[in-house]
Amino acid sequence: MFPEAVRFAKQLRYDGYKVVLVTSAPAFVCEPVANEMGAAKVLGETLLVDEASGTFIIGETQERETDPTYSVTDRIKAFAEEKGVSLSKSIAYGSRGRYGMALMECVGKAYAVSPDAFIQT
Numbered sequence: 001m002f003p004e005a006v007r008f009a010k011q012l013r014y015d016g017y018k019v020v021l022v023t024s025a026p027a028f029v030c031e032p033v034a035n036e037m038g039a040a041k042v043l044g045e046t047l048l049v050d051e052a053s054g055t056f057i058i059g060e061t062q063e064r065e066t067d068p069t070y071s072v073t074d075r076i077k078a079f080a081e082e083k084g085v086s087l088s089k090s091i092a093y094g095s096r097g098r099y100g101m102a103l104m105e106c107v108g109k110a111y112a113v114s115p116d117a118f119i120q121t
Helices: 003-014 027-037 062-066 072-083 098-105
Strands: 020-026 041-045 047-050 055-058 091-094 109-112
Touching (some): 003 091, 020 072, 027 041, 041 072, 072 098, 091 098
Parallel strands (some): 091 109
Antiparallel strands (some): 047 055
16 A cells, blocks of 8 residues: 555545545455555445355346446445435545546546556547
């Protein structure tokens, strides 16, 4: 974890923001990072077990995983609506190409951190 990330998260909490770690990884994998940052929540993927094959399925439901219209943006918007958060008053720090872009496009103020080279199509 970058020390700057911890410092930014601490400053945001001091300024009255709730810090939420949004990730395309399974949420449980990022819990230690979220704890270090003082994040109130990790918003990430859920691992389910496909009983027929004994393999993991990433997604809250098998239907959602196979639904091409469900995206990280949908997850963020659903979370914000559930918690009464104004995304237009929210700040995001994003990276990793298209996932970071999706996050940053949802909020009122966004900053790219260690961005990947990304070409929008």
